[in-house]
Amino acid sequence: MTSGTGAVGAPAAAPADPLDPAEARRRERRSRWYRRDVRWSPYALVAPFFLFFAAFGLFPLLYTGWASLHQVELTAPNEMHWVGLRNFSRLLSDEFFWNALRNTFTIGVISTVPQLLIALGVAHLLHFKLRGSMFFRVAVLTPYATSVAAATLVFVLLFGRDYGMVNWVLGQLGWGPVDWQNGTWTSQFAVSTIVVWRWTGYNALIYLAAMQAIPPDLYESAALDGASRWQQFRHVTVPSLRPTILFTCVVSTIGATQLFGEPLLFNGGAGATGGSDHQFQTLGLYLYEQGWVNLHLGRASAIAWTMFLILLLIGAANWLISRALRKETT
Numbered sequence: 001m002t003s004g005t006g007a008v009g010a011p012a013a014a015p016a017d018p019l020d021p022a023e024a025r026r027r028e029r030r031s032r033w034y035r036r037d038v039r040w041s042p043y044a045l046v047a048p049f050f051l052f053f054a055a056f057g058l059f060p061l062l063y064t065g066w067a068s069l070h071q072v073e074l075t076a077p078n079e080m081h082w083v084g085l086r087n088f089s090r091l092l093s094d095e096f097f098w099n100a101l102r103n104t105f106t107i108g109v110i111s112t113v114p115q116l117l118i119a120l121g122v123a124h125l126l127h128f129k130l131r132g133s134m135f136f137r138v139a140v141l142t143p144y145a146t147s148v149a150a151a152t153l154v155f156v157l158l159f160g161r162d163y164g165m166v167n168w169v170l171g172q173l174g175w176g177p178v179d180w181q182n183g184t185w186t187s188q189f190a191v192s193t194i195v196v197w198r199w200t201g202y203n204a205l206i207y208l209a210a211m212q213a214i215p216p217d218l219y220e221s222a223a224l225d226g227a228s229r230w231q232q233f234r235h236v237t238v239p240s241l242r243p244t245i246l247f248t249c250v251v252s253t254i255g256a257t258q259l260f261g262e263p264l265l266f267n268g269g270a271g272a273t274g275g276s277d278h279q280f281q282t283l284g285l286y287l288y289e290q291g292w293v294n295l296h297l298g299r300a301s302a303i304a305w306t307m308f309l310i311l312l313l314i315g316a317a318n319w320l321i322s323r324a325l326r327k328e329t330t
Contacts, residue, residue, distance in 0.1 A: 061308075068301035075295055087302035097303070099278055100286035103188065107263075107282065108256030111192035116248055119200045120241075123207035124233060137208070140201030148261035152194055156266055159190045181266070184279040191280050194262045199255070203248050210244040211237060242325055250318045254311055260284035283307055 068087055070080035091097045126136060143151065158165050159180040167177040180190045214237065222232045238245075259282045263274055272289040274281020281289075283303065291300025 064301045064304050067298055068305050070298050072298045073295050074291060074297045077297060080298075083298070087298050088306070090299070091302060091306060096278060096281075096286060100274070100281050100283045103274070103278075103280055104257060104259065104282045104284075107188050107192055107195075107259060107280065108253060110188060111195035112249070112252040112256055114192075115196045115200050116203060116245070116252065118196070119203035119248070120207055120238075120245075122200065122204040123211060124237065126204065126208050127211045137205065140204050142201065143198045144202040146198065148198070149265060151198055152262050152265035155190065155194045155197075156268070181268070182276060182279075184277075187266070187275055187280040191259075191263050191266050194266070195256070195259070199252070203252070206248060207241060207244060210241050214240045243322070246318065246321055246325070250314060253314055257307060257310055257314070258284055260288065264288070 067080070069082065069084060071083045071087075072080045122140060126133060126140070130136065157163075159167075161167065161177055161179050161181070164180070166180070170176075170178065178186055180186045218236050218240070219232055222236050227235065263280050263282050263285055264272060266280070267273065267275060272281070272285045272293055274285050283306075287300050287303040287307070290296045290303060
């Protein structure tokens with residue numbers, strides 16, 4: 001006999017039991033903790049960075065800006081006397097500041113231009129399929145992993161006036177020994193070679209990564225049109241690398257503006273003077289000399305903020321050029 005409400009012999013569905021009140025409260029608590037975790041965990045994860053940045057980045061920057069408006073000595077940093085912009089105005093008439101700025105510019109150009117050109121060529125060679133390509137990629141990065149002190153001391157020996165290997169090679173070619181440390185252009189060239197040696201491999205790997213992102217179809221199309229390897233490099237590789245080249249130019253320029261370790265150690269035991277005639281004293285060395293040798297903390301702070309303003313100008317130029325490049329590509 002069939003029932004009017006269901007199949008023959010089918011039991012009637014039992015109503016669902018309501019949750020136990022204690023279990024319902026536990027589930028509600030877990031749900032609230034989950035929502036809080038999803039909402040606040042990202043802030044907790046990034047909070048250490050902002051705390052360290054505020055302690056070791058923002059606070060020193062603001063304190064240095066405040067100190068640059070005062071006459072203050074390193075021997076008595078709590079005794080500040082307000083002088084306004086006098087520390088900055090003194091820089092305009094300071095021949096040693098302009099000499100350091102000029103040296104920073106020339107060393108930056110001598111080191112940055114060859115460095116990036118060589119890095120671009122090395123990356124182009126590494127882009128092809130080579131046996132042991134991983135070995136060569138690690139090898140070009142080895143100078144970057146070398147400490148500034150070790151690299152500079154080795155180059156000091158290489159550029160030694162009496163027993164240096166560079167002068168020995170020049171002697172074999174019939175040229176007399178060169179006093180690399182005491183000449184203006186020779187000392188700047190020697191310091192620049194240290195920078196080129198340390199940073200070429202780093203920039204080469206950046207270029208290599210950008211080259212590997214270029215679609216192979218572009219090279220195939222250029223080859224079908226009869227383009228040689230050199231024409232492919234000029235008309236396919238270089239235009240595709242323009243944003244990366246701009247990035248490395250800006251980063252290298254910032255690094256050249258802050259150059260400190262190489263000229264300091266290249267000078268031997270003469271300190272931060274940058275040679276007997278300040279011939280390779282950079283802005284970083286001049287800042288160090290004013291703050292930690294002459295103990296003029298206010299003047300050193302003014303130099304630091306001047307360097308910071310120069311870096312802001314470099315960043316603004318980078319933004320304008322990047323904007324122009326984006327307009328060309330769209």
